[in-house]
Amino acid sequence: MSDSAETPNLMEALVSLAKRRGFIYASSEIYGGLNGFFDYGPLGTELKRNIRDCWWRDMVQRRDDIVGIETSIIMHPKVWEASGHVAGFSDPLVDCKVSKQRYRADQLFWSPVVVDGKIVGYVSALESEKTVEELQAAAETFKRKKAITGALAPVVAKDFTEASEAEIPLIPSPATGEPGSLTAPRAFNMMFQTNVGAMSDASSVAYLRPETAQGMFVDFKNVVDTTRVKLPFGIAQIGKSFRNEITPRNFIFRSREFEQMEMEYFIHEDADWAKCHEEWITWCETWLKSIGLPASHLSRYTHPKEKLAFYSRGTVDIMFKYPFGVQELWGIAARGSYDLTQHANASGKPQELFDEASKKKFVPHVIEPAVGVDRIFLAVLAAAYAVEDVKDEKGNVEQRTVLRLSPRLAPVKVAILPLLKNKELLTNRAKALHAKLQKRYAVQYDDGGAIGKRYRRQDEAGTPWCVTIDFDTIEKPGDTFTLRERDSMAQRRITEAELFALLDEQVY
RNA sequence: GCGGGUAUAGCACAGUGGUAGUGCACCAGUUUUCCAAACUGGCCACGCGGGUUCGAUUCCCGCUACCCGCUCCA
CATH class of the missing domain: 3.30.930.10 (Bira Bifunctional Protein; Domain 2)
Incomplete structure (x- = not known):
């Protein structure tokens, strides 16, 4: 299993x-x-x-x-x-065409390198606690490598959204250190306009x-x-x-x-x-x-304080382990x-x-x-989905796909199945029960194919219970049905009143 | 948006430069006394657009969608 x-x-x-x-x-x-x-x-x-x-x-x-x-x-x-x-609801992004890196424009900082009052080049650095220091160090390295003499002015850290069209091709990519590979920031608001x-x-x-x-x-x-x-x-x-x-x-x-x-x-x-x-x-x-x-x-x-959304003073996300990884499900923000x-x-x-x-x-x-x-x-x-190995009466292993949905959520609460399609005594009783249940619950009537097949069909839909109208229902006293449970596949006999009581308790 | 991959039936997969098969599912019928039975018949597909070609699902280009990264939110 x-x-x-x-x-x-x-x-x-x-x-x-x-x-x-x-x-x-x-x-x-x-x-x-x-x-x-x-x-x-x-x-x-x-x-x-x-x-x-x-x-x-x-x-x-x-x-x-x-x-x-x-x-x-x-x-x-x-x-x-x-x-x-x-x-604020936008994320201007910048791509480096050479390194294929992508940066948020507001987290990519740059500065002109100014020597003796003249701009001789540009440096860049990613946002960090030491952005300005990094830029300053990069500017000094730049000046030394280019063998430029003169007085180096302190760097002025600006983010990439502040770069002009003329400046963009001159600013080096943080990945390569070379200018010319950064695209203009594509800033678009995530809101749909009409x-x-x-x-x-x-x-x-x-x-x-x-x-x-x-x-x-x-x-x-x-x-x-x-x-x-x-x-x-x-x-x-x-x-x-x-x-x-x-x-x-x-x-x-x-x-x-x-x-x-x-x-x-x-x-x-x-x-x-x-x-x-x-x-x-x-x-x-x-x-x-x-x-x-x-x-x-x-x-x-818990969102780190420096990364909180503009409206938030504290945000905790409840994360869920999705099939593709642990990701956000529910955000609880203190606004x-x-x-x-x-x-x-x-x-x-x-x-x-x-x-x-x-x-x-x-x-x-x-x-x-x-x-x-x-x-x-x-x-x-994702949580409900399961593929199980089940053994049939001969001991052969077969697979069963089942959605273990909570009865509160299940799209169909009960399937009503006459054991046989061509026996009116069975189908009439099943239809009567279906009509009665239908007034209060999402239920399904199914007489197609063998009974086992119908059980499996309901398993895949997440139906928690199947009720089978069989010969005991019409031949024996008590008017009982077979109640088959999705998860255990266990069967027991149940009366109509008991069925309604079960649903009242479990379905809400 | 950038890079890589993928696209054939409702689903999962074969296959071919001469328009396509299989399994499951689905529909109709026969049969059937409790866990995907059997038989018969039936429905349904080459993502879209262009190009090459006598002929394209197959080769080429573009688009769209999906998957994996970069990034982001509920």
């Missing part, structure tokens, strides 16, 4: 299964696909919906301190100026949101004024976001259109934000385990009062609460757990 960790080319197997069983298709596939976009098929749509529903129930409906909203994808462009995304209204001009430019969070900040006062929430409280939202990623990769892990589940938890400015931050990290970890992700695949990554303050300044509308104790107004601080539905989907799929 092998589990997912030992399966070679697990990603290929997942992509293949996802396609084969209708979980995920490439977007616009008949036109050759579109990089960074995906469609969810019938089973995938159910699974994704279940992920959203579980999160919403646990995050919003089962709590007293969190409310939900749904804001528009296109917001006033000033939202993104205030949030910092127009200016135009509102029929006229396309500068005044109509708008953006598809790159995160749902700003909706919560912009509607902060509305929620406070209309819902009687009291600190600490949270506002949650699930919705699509869009980022024009340079390199979409790893199936649905990094795509250009994705779905976020974000919650902004507002706390008093004097509250212990670090403690609250830690509590939310723990909450997220617990929740991930509750939907079936193994603790062994989860870890934490301070950054966003509300920015919007207060930009809009001229104060985003404050009144503190009854101190009789003073203050801007709340915020802790933000932000997770991608698609990433959870991928993590869940």
